[in-house]
Amino acid sequence: MRHPSIRAFGAIIAAAAAAGYFPPDAKADPVPVFPGMEIHQGQHLCTLGYVDPGLRVAFTAGHCRADGPVMDKDNRVIGSVATFRDNTPNGTFVHTDQQISDYESIVLTPDVVVNNVLPGGRVLQSDPGLVVTPGEPVCHFGVITGESCGTVENVNNGWFTMGHGAVSQQGDSGGPVYITNPAGSARIVGIFNSVWGTLPAAVSWQSTTQQVREDVGVHGPAM
Template identity: 65%
Template structure:
């Protein structure tokens, strides 16, 4: 059964500024936050939430390439090492939730025309054929090189450049869909690297549920 990252339905959508009617939000589109240019990784149509890399976060609203507001960041995790050598057992988390503006149009279709779906049973596996889409390099395909602690590397044709951060990594299914398995994070040596989407979804659920519990009012004072 294909599922969406429904945990974000607990995230408050209050506050995003309205966008111009007709602005379309979709996975694989170019987004900007402050001075950061990145790629949108996943769109949950049911909850009107979108996801990209946590290190893409910036001040102010999230916009498309034309400067149209598409939403606002709600929460993120980012422990991407900065210039450090990373061991394969090092946990890397790198995601951001974007609450979409109420009047943007949304879909879950990649620029190439495939629907981008989430199936928790589909996880990155060594030597698995995968593709990656980034706004700078477009779609490139290869294989999973290694699976590590919450992240994996790719080789044999997958390419990436600055601006591709947050872009979806997916398996091409026989039914014509693309099933997301990760979001592009950075490079490890010469290999493009992505955070696992299954692990990311688990972290989102944990953080959102914890946040919701923290906002529940306690009993009245005696």
């Protein structure tokens, strides 16, 4: 499949390298980067959501961002923030027709080893046209709670809630929400955002990929 955003992200990568955001790493062993891994940004501990091995770009929740580089659980640099959106309400009543945006794209450093395999062994694929419906089975992976599965409760404006077994804790933010198939792979449908009331919630991957394209100035077919 053609990736129209390679040129735009290529420009971001070149600018980041020129600005010195990718310091050399003297460690002999390369750092693995994969969906579902623990990441640190400033004082924030979050979960990495999706990794594109071809573009060498990763995604997590926008509210995880902070100044400085993105680190793994051992505080080794894995990349830097390229773009983000975050209008997650804090302490306010959220209407179901309110659009929630919450993503961050991370340009990975040249020396990390990248894959798109979840900790449980499933290959996590991207299909930006895929949408979920109420009652559909989904799973969520977070570094605190691991994998939990349930069903979609409600689909709102760019975000959805989950219940019936899907759980979360602080630190799971940014983790992938996905549907699985008998072949053993998975397709991402959202990035974990927060808990609304008693229900875990995620921003739609379809909405997120469209926002990414707008933010990097790419138009046309989806990534």
